[in-house]
Amino acid sequence: MGLVALALLVAALGAVIVMASLRNDRQSAVRERQALLASLRAHETVMKRALATAESEQATLSALSNGDLARVHERFGRRLNDGFGFEFVYITDAKGNVIYSSENGKEGSVAAFAWIRPAVERAMAEGREAMRSGFVASGGGVSGLMVARPFEEKESKLNVAQPLLAVTVDVVDPDFLKELGEPASLENVQLHPGESGSGDPRTVFVPNLYDGSEARLVWRSMGAGRGMVRELLPVATIFIGLLAAIFLALMIRAQRMAKELADSEARVREMAHQDFLTGLANRGCFLEELEAALAQRREGETLALLFIDLDGFKEINDSAGHAAGDKLLCEVAVRLRAALGDNGIVARFGGDEFVMLTKCREPGDVDALGARIFKALEPPVQAEGEAVSISASMGAACAPQDATSGSELLRFADIALYRAKAGGGASCAGSRRSSNASRCSAGRSRWT
Structure with missing residues (x-):
């Protein structure tokens, strides 16, 4: 009876550990999703601020009406590319026709606009007054985070459909995804068009301006609960006859994990507000x-x-x-x-x-x-x-x-x-x- 009772107690202990691990995994996935969305919102905010302050609308419209695209490039497109690393910058008329373009700092290039155009047209169709932002994932291997801002002013000298639309795109490459996942210590963050794989708890759905659907941000991380199961169950099996020692080890382990989790959360909060190189506020x-x-x-x-x-x-x-x-x-x-x-x-x-x-x-x-x-x-x-x-x-x-x-x-x-x-x-x-x-x-x- 004693062995049976011990076996039942060990089984109950194992069940408690498994349930706790699953719960920790769910909570960890929720925290990771929230941190990833916060990082994405922060990046969109940076892009919106940069687009809004790169150059005044009046100065840009004046340069466009005078045909001075070099000035527009120097004060608008080049600043967004050199100062912020945004690869593509465009100004279109109200019909989506490109008036000014800069791709990778090169004025006049429109090679990438073909896969961005559907997103630009969708942004104009969904609302001409408000700033729009979202991913552009065409499924062709190229994706980007786009921000589009309609001009509030008009220029009578410009013989094009107005209001104009300022567009900037930050290409989604490995560096972009790494930076996006760093505040939450997420690894292998990827962007996929389409809704397949929606059952994965480590998935965030984001608007896809390319076709109006949703794209998925997915990532990989070691859940705290799975790590606990993998390490504690063998210990419980090996030392089944030393139940008291196992309970003590579990208590110490739980305290250590709680401290590590608290430290990890503190690091995430700090990284979300701190410049990684200088330690200043970001x-x-x-x-x-x-x-x-x-x-x-x-x-x-x-x-x-x-x-x-x-x-x-x-x-x-x-x-x-x-x-x-x-x-x-x-x-x-x-x-x-x-x-x-x-x-x-x-x-x-x-x-x-x-x-x-x-x-x-x-x-x-x-x-x-x-x-x-x-x-x-x-x-x-x-x-x-x-x-x-x-x-x-x-x-x-x-x-x-x-x-x-x-x-x-x-x-x-x-x-x-x-x-x-x-x-x-x-x-x-x-x-x-x-x-x-x-x-x-x-x-x-x-x-x-």
Whole structure:
């Protein structure tokens, strides 16, 4: 009877372990789906922000009406390709005819538009007023994440059907899918057109703008529950006569797994808000902080947003190597964080582009911050055995003087940055809308 009771107890223990593992697997799949969708939404947000702030509609329409496609390419298409890595950029009329195109940074190329056209036509048919986004999966081996934004303004000099439509596509390649799965530690993320395989719990359905159907994002991960079963059942079988020791081992194991799971979730949350290279806040985190700061801004309080772009970083990266470039970015991040202190947030938007948000308590706070930044960047950086000197250009905009929304504030700061770059770099530029475009001097810096 004792052996039977022990056998029944062990069987009950095994059943409990199996049930717990299945439950953990289900919960793990739910968390993974939520994390993957959050990562996808963050990527779409980046694309929408980039498309909305790349160049003002009025300037783009003016250049198109004058036939100045080179200016459109430089200020719109090339910036989206070089600055954000979006391979395809188009401007079409209201009938889907291409007016401007850029594919992989090459102006005038329309080789890829054939498989994008159905998605563009669908986006126009489903609504001309709102921005549209979704995957374009044709089943022919090429897929992309597309964002389409209709122009709000019209240009009477353009003899085409209006409103125009701005379209950008980020090609879904292994790097794209790896980046999408990294926040949730997902492996082998893949995009498949069609609905087959819908019974797999590790599947997320997303709109397919190519034909109006749904595409599937699938991935592979080792469920926590399956790992527990595989490791604990052999232990329970081998040490069946040492039931007390097995119970103790199970308790210790469960505590360890709970801690590992908690640590893993903490890492996922941290990765979702942190730039992987510099440790600064990433783009998605900064956009959330910006909207929160604007919503919580008190009457009479000023928020300053600074865009910072390193001068000549590409040449340094090409000559000294990517390792030196990465070290330089990390050192710049440390210096920017030290210059800002605890008075705001500094983030890396991508490449060599950084952004700051701070509260201004005195009229000269932005000047003082700009001076600290330039002073912090003056000392050379030791990268791969070489002393590398770096300077930066900055553009600043203030709320509420320049804008009261996050997108507008980003746009004015970005415009100011381009003015600083156009002036030769190593300078600060404030928004022309703001009344506090004062001057500061530190090293080679200047306000324009």
